[in-house]
Amino acid sequence: MEKIKPIAIYLPQFHPIPENDSWWGKGFTEWTNVTKAEPRFEGHYQPHLPANLGFYDLRLEETRLAQEAMAKEYGIHGFCYYHYWFNGKKILQDPLDRKLKNSEEDLPFMMCWANENWTRTWDGANHNVLLHQEYSFEDDLAHIEHLIPFFKDNRYIKVNGKPIFIVYRPKLFPDIKKTISIWRKAVQEAGFPDLYIGFAQNVEHSFSPNEKGFDFGFQFQPNFGSQSKGIPYGITKMRRLKHKFKVLLGYRIKKKLGIKFKEFDSYYDYDTYCDIQKKIGFRKDVYPGITPMWDNSARRKEHPFILHDSTPEKYKKWLSYIRENYPWDTVPESFLFINAWNEWAEGNHLEPCQKWGTAYLEVTKEVLE
Structure with missing residues (x-):
């Protein structure tokens, strides 16, 4: 087996805009929410506070170099890197733009378009849209032309000469196959053999890559929805019963019967969740994914x-x-996608925290080497 290449998903948010x-x-x-x-219950690990790198600002070269080191x-x-594009308007692009101009920042990278509406997700108010994501074939071409200079950088990760680009939510496109064909043509005209195009595979996007014109998917973890096959880790027996009742009836039946009860937070035991993912298994042309931890209560x-x-041992x-x-042997590269490097407000980070220090990084290195 070729040496596994862990790819850590990176949030370029930690600087004012x-x-x-x-x-x-x-x-x-995000530090504001973090x-x-x-804590919301006994034994709940919050807040997640950074250790070695501190409350950094991604505008600083020293910070980005320390992360890469x-x-x-x-x-x-x-x-x-998560990439934010709204019909030509770019958000949170500064850290990657600065990296491109600095040859000392030599860690390989790729990009994933977080193609959602920009909402108040940061504080849980999803209904409040701040920037709308609109799609057109004209914008598809403008977008890929903007990306080509990044693809040409020698640090940009490629597979057989093809630059990798990932779409987070392909279901939002009116015609994703047409969009991909526009992108492939533009990339080929720019001198590349092709584009190596992927998507975040989860319950929402459970199709095979070639169904929609993609080359690959990757397991986006945690895979929201897949946990319904297991037993939730709640705070009270009532919460557990409510969850089982909700899953048993289903949303449509519950609505039809007029059954109402207050929505509740979803708590799952990490070990149990891992066991569920093992039972689900793997799919051809879908790279594996993992999360060291997840808790978005700081944001939501x-x-x-x-x-x-x-814990590091369970991970x-x-x-x-x-x-x-x-x-x-079903994929051309040995990528493993880790969610995430620094999603601090989602309690989801390889970067050292004050509780665990570098333990998750140490375990990653130990297992994958």
């Missing part, structure tokens, strides 16, 4: 999703299972 200043107050970043988080020390092959004040009681067990059981 005019839009966030306007929407949430001067100087807002530092306000509190740490990633390389622990065997991370590259970062997958109501109805967070929490994988409770994650190690899941990671080892993937290493030994994934059919590596």
